[in-house]
């Protein structure tokens with residue numbers, strides 16, 4: 001069969017989606033294991049790890065917990081699991097196999113809970129999903145969580161799966177960025193993004209280096225359906241994904257990291273992270289807006305809505321300070337941090353869900369959130385994922 005160059009180009013353009021990809025539905029879930037209020041966390045953590053004699057460490061963790069801006073977190077880990085696996089407390093003992101056995105089953109199940117909510121809201125059958133992008137730092141095994149999630153949801157055998165491992169806290173941003181590219185370049189594609197994180201792979205008794213991580217991270221999963229036009233009857237874009245960029249801050253590899261070891265995953269968060277992000281976010285935003293709307297675009301940061309990964313309270317404070325944001329601008333991020341802590345890659349999906357809820361509420365009161373917004377997620381690299389969002393205005397009743 002002969003095809004001319006022009007026919008090839010035409011056929012390629014017919015394979016592309018219409019307009020920017022959009023978020024069509026969102027679901028979130030947390031494990032039912034344990035909900036720990038942050039002001040009880042230190043006592044509980046030191047009791048179960050038999051570390052009450054480490055009084056200086058305990059005092060320090062109390063100081064840290066008090067400053068996190070977190071009120072409670074959800075965990076799969078509980079005392080029963082710890083009784084069965086006392087080796088989880090001691091980083092020197094081999095425990096990776098046992099940890100991976102647990103999370104290999106639980107991470108896809110948690111993702112399934114979030115995905116079922118997203119698919120129900122989307123209103124189409126799960127078999128209409130063409131692509132799956134799964135992000136987690138908790139899996140170290142193949143076939144991995146993406147395949148298990150596809151089976152749990154009954155996705156079609158031809159679904160194109162991608163797993164993003166160890167992207168940490170920018171995993172959700174990266175997965176959404178990839179989903180946008182997939183949806184825009186494959187007409188009719190419907191991409192399920194799933195991010196699922198269970199801290200059990202990182203849990204250990206308190207020591208001089210792990211207090212901030214133990215005080216900050218929680219378990220959760222987020223799922224998003226992404227697609228570009230043409231839209232089917234009943235599909236309703238919540239956020240158009242106008243443009244997406246990724247930036248790595250040069251020379252900052254040392255600042256955030258994860259290391260898979262025999263005793264579980266160790267992570268490292270340098271004290272300079274909030275400052276480094278503060279020095280770089282504005283340029284990332286300017287670059288993203290220029291790529292979306294042209295070089296002479298004039299943006300007033302307070303005219304936008306904001307979906308920022310709440311990596312930690314000082315990160316939000318720093319971004320608010322450098323962009324001179326009004327106090328309520330980061331409230332969706334602060335609320336997610338308060339209610340769940342930092343769930344790494346899944347957190348940004350919770351923030352989008354919270355914004356969507358606020359938009360609905362504001363709309364019901366006759367006010368509307370701004371039409372344009374910015375989403376940002378950060379993680380090892382230091383990597384910054386930035387996405388410019390736009391909310392289409394739907395006539396009432398649609």
Ligand SMILES: CC(C)(COP(=O)(O)OP(=O)(O)OC[C@H]1O[C@@H](n2cnc3c(N)ncnc32)[C@H](O)[C@@H]1OP(=O)(O)O)[C@@H](O)C(=O)NCCC(=O)NCCSC(=O)/C=C/c1ccc(O)cc1
Nearest residue numbers: 063067068168169212258267269270271273311312313344
């Ligand atoms: C709640 C903190 C810990 C303290 O609040 P603060 O306003 O800085 O308060 P202070 O300045 O009074 O600090 C309280 C204590 O915490 C200590 N501290 C203050 N940051 C630190 C510090 N990064 N180290 C180790 N001590 C510290 C600080 O030295 C001090 O110790 P002390 O004087 O003995 O009371 C706050 O700094 C905070 O949330 N920091 C974390 C920010 C952060 O890097 N977040 C991660 C962003 S990236 C991301 O989300 C995920 C990456 C990730 C990576 C790997 C994974 O597996 C998964 C995910």
